[in-house]
Amino acid sequence: MTGNLLIAQSGGPTAVINSSVCGTIVEAKRRAQIRSIYGAINGILGVLDENLIDLRQEAPEAVSGLRGTPSAALGSCRFKLKQEDYSRVMDVFQAHQISYFVYAGGNDSMDTAHKIASLATEKNYELKVMGIPKTVDNDLMVTDHCPGYGSVSRFNAIAVRDAGLDTDAIYTSDTVKVVETMGRDAGWITASTALARDGVDSAPHLIYLPERPFVTSKFLADVKSVYDRIGRVVICVCEGLKDEKGEFVKASSTKVDTDRFGHAQLGGVGDYLTNLISENLGFKARCDKPGTIQRVSMTCASQTDLNEAYEVGQTAVSRAVEGESDKMVTLVRKSNEPYKCETGVVELEKVALKTRKVPDEFIHADSNFVSDAFLRYVKPLIGGPLPEYAHLKRKPVERLLPARR
């Protein structure tokens, strides 16, 4: 089948989603079946608005430069199509003779792609639809992991190790640090902060995932226990933590008096827990929340992640040209040492709107850290060891005076 290809990006940006676009463009250029290569600006919104760009007009350096450029070069969106929007999508596809549609995104985007594929079939419009997995949250079903996750994991592993060294140095006044990571529905990102730990007492000391209900008394006891042992505590928490009732863990959002207390619900779980620790245990605590910076940091991107993002882009095109449709490209791990991963495909229906939680075997029995099995899973994804730091042996000088009173 010969026709035009359209690619779009959706959902939260990552460090590597542009690598997938690059892989898609490079592979599409190699294929005789593909005439024009279009990009939609701001995802499916760009399709609705017929806001398309011609990617064959981009300089080769700009296309290859996408592999070193974070965020989403075509623009992204969070937009749920209404029923009537789908026919507009088909109108735009028909007008521009789109035979191949590649959509990079998360589980909502895979739902959108699946519905477009179904409608095309229903209308006898020949269209090959392929999804490219893209989410720092790593919560798509079937695929071993998602492009974007390895890089956010590398960023957070380095950030938490550095933040841990910071607390090690100044613990005599700043005793507790809470680092809040992304992850609304699953704890994959928070879990990966365990990669920061390079010694038995190094950060992070505690990790809390939304896969386990948050219990305040247990949390405070955990913090106290680490403090009693080593005098400082670095805690990594997921923005999506929920309590036993299934409510997000944060300050009350009830307002009694908007003039005086209209801003009572400030901050997220990190600030809430920082406050909880100060009030209940009396420790000086502070909160770091890298926010969107963690998901688009190219400085800390994983080379493995960058390569895999490129490959899933290529695979989306090659599979579509070979006649497959209504599928998402997956990553299939073949071996762990040495790490080997191939691409595969899965029906979009099996990933659309579904969320893959961190499984029980990846969570420590105490619910306050990850398991060794998780560390084996995540380690190859960050593209090599963390930067090496010096360690002083600190040979003590003999004391000559009586102890200070």
Add this chain to the structure above:
Amino acid sequence: MTGNLLIAQSGGPTAVINSSVCGTIVEAKRRAQIRSIYGAINGILGVLDENLIDLRQEAPEAVSGLRGTPSAALGSCRFKLKQEDYSRVMDVFQAHQISYFVYAGGNDSMDTAHKIASLATEKNYELKVMGIPKTVDNDLMVTDHCPGYGSVSRFNAIAVRDAGLDTDAIYTSDTVKVVETMGRDAGWITASTALARDGVDSAPHLIYLPERPFVTSKFLADVKSVYDRIGRVVICVCEGLKDEKGEFVKASSTKVDTDRFGHAQLGGVGDYLTNLISENLGFKARCDKPGTIQRVSMTCASQTDLNEAYEVGQTAVSRAVEGESDKMVTLVRKSNEPYKCETGVVELEKVALKTRKVPDEFIHADSNFVSDAFLRYVKPLIGGPLPEYAHLKRKPVERLLPARR
């Protein structure tokens, strides 16, 4: 004068304070006047507790590795000596025959160092005291800039550029982003985020420093104005922002009901302003707060900063051996293009406890950005241009359909 040298680190860690320790050790080893080279663990607390280590016992690789290791390898502290503590300091110095004391820190540490120097003179104890400037806040007097500042500036320039690309991509749903940076008393760190801007409409769009009183109505009008022009806004704010009454800008800390509203004062200025924007302008806004991660990020450290930190360590030793005392090493900018900087010294008394604010000529007349003069000042400090990103030219495809209703 022949004797032992003691070095200690104080205050908040940075990416480059260990480079200063490395420079100190390397230079001390070259000097015949210096016998033992000791480090105090956790700053002046380590002196009081006679908790010293022998730095001549460290492997050369560990010492040189300090140049690539963030935080404070000797440990740090925030501790104000009481009057009676000073005589204990002198006892420890005498017991260990300390003739040279090098203290790396901010304006509090320079006060401590100055008082120690004065007491030694008073007691006829021969001691050379040298301060090494160290603060990401860049708020020490006299010196052109402070080691640590170039690296935190590079981190934030990259982080805000990335966070800006993130907002550019997803502005159709996430319209406003507030990035809160460090800086309790001065806005130097926040000001440096202006280095992220690489195009007329790129982030950051607004910058607020504590050198100007924060006025809510003006702030909201500024945000609205940028939004009306380009549809998205990235705002950088300093944690130390104050209103016209001199109060920190944040949520009310008044508690009426600890059971229900005990956590009302969560979050800092970033969360407060995010909330203010959402409530008053109706935009979806989010807050990134890299916190301590910004000050200890080695991945984004400035090579210029690393080199200068090393040099001030060397200079502290060479000046002390030459007989100077009660001084802090300074950085003296000789030319801007090409950037040339030398080391000098200043009396500790002239920097102790004093804070250098961002001067008027570095702040934009509208009080919501920096001036070009500031950009010329800060640019050489971050050690080279930011990583290059690809830019698509986005050649539009001709529209074939009527516009969407």
